[in-house]
Amino acid sequence: MAGRIVIVGGGITGLAAAWEVVGRGAEVTVLEASDRWGGLIRTTPLELPDGESLTVDEAADNFLARVPDAVGLCHELGLEGLLTQPAATRAKVWTGHELRWFPAGSVLGVPLDLDDLAATGLLTDDGLAAVAAESGRDDPPQVDDISIGAFLRARFGDELVDRIVGPLVGGINAGDVEEMSLQAVTPQLADAATVGGCLTDELRRRTASAGKGPVFRALLGGTATLVDALVDALAAKGAGLRPGARVTSLDIVGDKVAVGVAGPDGTDVIEADGVIVATSAAVAAALVGGASPGAAVGLATIETTSATLVTMAFRREDVPGAGSRDEPGAGLGASGFLVPRDAGMLLSAVSFGSAKWPQWDDGHHVILRVSCGHRHDHRGETLPPDHLVAGLLADLRTTMGITAEPVAVRVSPWHHGFHQYTVGHLGRVDRIDAALEADTVGRVRVAGAAYRGLGIPACIRQGREAAATLAG
Numbered sequence: 411m412a413g414r415i416v417i418v419g420g421g422i423t424g425l426a427a428a429w430e431v432v433g434r435g436a437e438v439t440v441l442e443a444s445d446r447w448g449g450l451i452r453t454t455p456l457e458l459p460d461g462e463s464l465t466v467d468e469a470a471d472n473f474l475a476r477v478p479d480a481v482g483l484c485h486e487l488g489l490e491g492l493l494t495q496p497a498a499t500r501a502k503v504w505t506g507h508e509l510r511w512f513p514a515g516s517v518l519g520v521p522l523d524l525d526d527l528a529a530t531g532l533l534t535d536d537g538l539a540a541v542a543a544e545s546g547r548d549d550p551p552q553v554d555d556i557s558i559g560a561f562l563r564a565r566f567g568d569e570l571v572d573r574i575v576g577p578l579v580g581g582i583n584a585g586d587v588e589e590m591s592l593q594a595v596t597p598q599l600a601d602a603a604t605v606g607g608c609l610t611d612e613l614r615r616r617t618a619s620a621g622k623g624p625v626f627r628a629l630l631g632g633t634a635t636l637v638d639a640l641v642d643a644l645a646a647k648g649a650g651l652r653p654g655a656r657v658t659s660l661d662i663v664g665d666k667v668a669v670g671v672a673g674p675d676g677t678d679v680i681e682a683d684g685v686i687v688a689t690s691a692a693v694a695a696a697l698v699g700g701a702s703p704g705a706a707v708g709l710a711t712i713e714t715t716s717a718t719l720v721t722m723a724f725r726r727e728d729v730p731g732a733g734s735r736d737e738p739g740a741g742l743g744a745s746g747f748l749v750p751r752d753a754g755m756l757l758s759a760v761s762f763g764s765a766k767w768p769q770w771d772d773g774h775h776v777i778l779r780v781s782c783g784h785r786h787d788h789r790g791e792t793l794p795p796d797h798l799v800a801g802l803l804a805d806l807r808t809t810m811g812i813t814a815e816p817v818a819v820r821v822s823p824w825h826h827g828f829h830q831y832t833v834g835h836l837g838r839v840d841r842i843d844a845a846l847e848a849d850t851v852g853r854v855r856v857a858g859a860a861y862r863g864l865g866i867p868a869c870i871r872q873g874r875e876a877a878a879t880l881a882g
Contacts, residue, residue, distance in 0.1 A: 413683030415880050416441065416669050418657045418697065421449025422866055423858040424688035425640040426483065427873035432647045434881040439650035439680060441657055441671060447641050450827055450859070451866075453632030456721055456777070458818050464770055466721055466763065466777060467632050468822040470866060472496065475627040476620070479867035479874075480636070484629070487639040492631060495624040496766045502747040503532055503577060504755075504809050509747050512574070517613045518596050519575035520562070533569045540567025544610055552603035555833050558596055559588035565609060577748035581759045583864060584717040584784040584828040594831035594862075630769055633866070660685060660854060662701050667853050684853050684880035688873060690714065691829060691860035698856075702849035705856075708842040712835075712860050714826040717783040718790035720802055721763070721820040728814035729776040732765075742776070747809065756789060756801040757782050760809070775817070780806070785830060795821050829860040836862070855880065 415431045417424045420442030431438040446452075451470060455463035473480040475495070484493060502509040511530050515523035521541060528538055544565050552561065558579060562571050576587045583595060593600040602612040629635040645651060652673065659670035669680040687694045695709035726732050731742050746761040763777035764770040770777045780802050783790025790798065799819055806812045839861045846854050857872040 413437065414439070414681070415684045415686065415877065416667070416680055416682040417686045417688060417877075418669075419449070419688035419693075419858070420444075420447045420651075420653065421688060421858065421869070422451055422637065422640075423449075423869040423873040424686070425637065425644065425873075426870040427686050427688060427857065427877040428644050428649055429483070429486075429640060430874040430877035431881045432644065432649055434878070436881040437650075438644075439652065439682075440644070441655040441669070442651075442653045443656040445653050447651075447653065448634055448637040450824060451633050451637050452822070453634035454820075456723060456818055456820055458723055458772075458775065462772070464723075464772060464775075464777065465632050466770060466779075466820075467634070468719060468721070468820070469824065469827075470633050471761070471763070471767065471779070472626040472628040473633070473866040475624050477867045477871075479870040481627055483640075483870055484627075484636060487636070487643055489629060489635065489639055492629045492635060493627050494630055494767070494769070495627055496745060497768050498743065498745040498762065498765045499625070500744055502744050503530075503573065504747055504749045504753055505532065505573075506753060509744075509809065511744075512578070512748070516574075517598055517617060519570070519578045520566070520599065520609065520613060521570070521574075522610060522614050522617060532573050537567055537569030537573075541570055545608055547609075548607055549603075549609075551606040552592070552600070555591050555593045555600075555836070557588055557833050558590050558592050558599070559586075561592050561599075561603070562587075572752065573750055577750045577759070580751065580784065581748055581781065583831070584715050585830050586785050589785070589830070589832050591831045591833050591835045594835040628767065636866075657697060660687075660697050660701050662850055662853065665851075665853075667701075667850070682853075685855070686873070686876045686880065687854065687856045688858045690826065690858075691856075692826070694856050694860070698846065698854060701854060702846050704845035705842045705849065708838055708845065709856070709860075711838060713830045713832070715783070715785045715828050715830060716788065716791045716823065716825045717758075717781060717828060718798065718824065719822045720780045720782070720799060721818075721822065722778045722780060722802075722806075722816040723775045723818035724778070724812065724814060724816050726774055726776050728812065730811040732776045746779075749805075749809075751784075755805045755808075756798075757805045757809075758784060758787075760806070778806070791823055791825060829864065831864075852879070 414437045417440045452468040456466045501512045521527040655673040661668045667682045691709045691712035695706045699706035742765045759781040761779040855876045857876040
């Protein structure tokens with residue numbers, strides 16, 4: 411289907427879709443309701459004392475490198491010279507009284523080396539025995555979807571889930587592993603489980619054959635560098651970019667889609683050959699209801715939750731273990747730490763930003779990015795900012811021994827920013843896609859973090875795949 415493609419939503423999914431459209435020689439218009447591009451990607455200056463500042467991401471600060479979509483797009487846009495990788499890659503876990511290393515040899519927290527797991531001290535002898543017993547299991551292939559928690563508890567016991575997998579996977583997705591879909595959230599584990607038998611052995615085989623190289627990459631200048639480059643490249647190719655344009659309706663009229671738009675200059679209707687809705691599921695549900703009621707019902711069942719990221723800058727000498735101003739290369743030794751849900755803390759994770767990313771290390775300050783809030787904890791969005799920061803500082807005092815006040819603080823709330831992939835999620839998405847295909851003759855598609863992957867590479871892939879289908 412060639413002609414004019416309209417994209418609703420100017421986040422990374424929508425912009426990547428537009429890039430694919432122009433690459434295929436079709437006309438594209440991107441409609442973004444807000445006044446900025448990038449959606450949940452945002453990079454801004456963190457103001458420090460004496461008029462200094464550091465450019466620090468307010469949300470995602472990296473992307474997976476072992477899937478090609480984000481790195482490949484960076485190369486297409488000429489950003490390969492700005493790609494970097496973290497200096498510190500291994501995290502720690504709060505045990506209730508100290509920080510201990512996260513297992514080095516693991517896949518999403520599932521250990522591949524029992525000796526390494528034992529050396530961390532994260533599990534009791536009984537917990538280690540439960541993990542070790544998995545090597546003797548001969549389970550049938552896991553075909554149906556199941557919660558991550560239920561699947562792993564049955565194989566490895568409660569301690570591994572509560573102390574390692576839950577803090578990692580639940581933290582990344584601001585969700586609850588007892589509700590999260592094995593197939594949608596952890597496809598690496600789900601695919602290995604379809605073989606049956608010992609999951610650990612199958613993961614070891616797959617890991618041994620996996621490619622080497624950095625797991626994560628980032629861009630000097632922040633993740634928004636990718637957004638800015640996309641916007642500039644699209645403008646140079648003549649794409650229609652309309653910030654502040656809110657889509658009010660989508661209607662199938664003959665073999666076209668009539669897109670109602672309200673903007674600073676009034677209202678108008680765009681006639682499109684195809685439309686990609688790259689918004690949250692809730693916004694998509696409201697937009698497609700007239701054209702596909704069945705799809706709208708399915709979209710409305712995809713829930714979201716909120717999380718807050720608080721960036722703090724401390725004087726280097728005020729952070730135990732960070733070194734002094736005379737030792738700019740000294741660091742905290744880890745990329746950060748995770749906190750189990752039963753620890754009773756407000757914070758859920760801390761990223762040692764200036765240890766992880768050398769470009770954030772000015773030799774004088776330690777940059778911490780402190781996360782809070784998840785599916786069953788809404789304090790991050792309900793507490794007043796000063797109470798929130800005070801609570802997080804109390805947790806940092808307990809976990810890291812920091813008693814000083816930060817010299818800079820930035821609170822970044824992400825309301826309804828995390829879609830929840832509960833058990834059966836991919837089946838729901840399949841039904842949504844089928845309803846749209848039938849009701850709109852394939853002229854309206856949805857793509858983005860609500861559907862088949864939350865991360866930046868997954869969003870880029872979904873946007874480009876939807877665009878390739880429509881633009882032909």
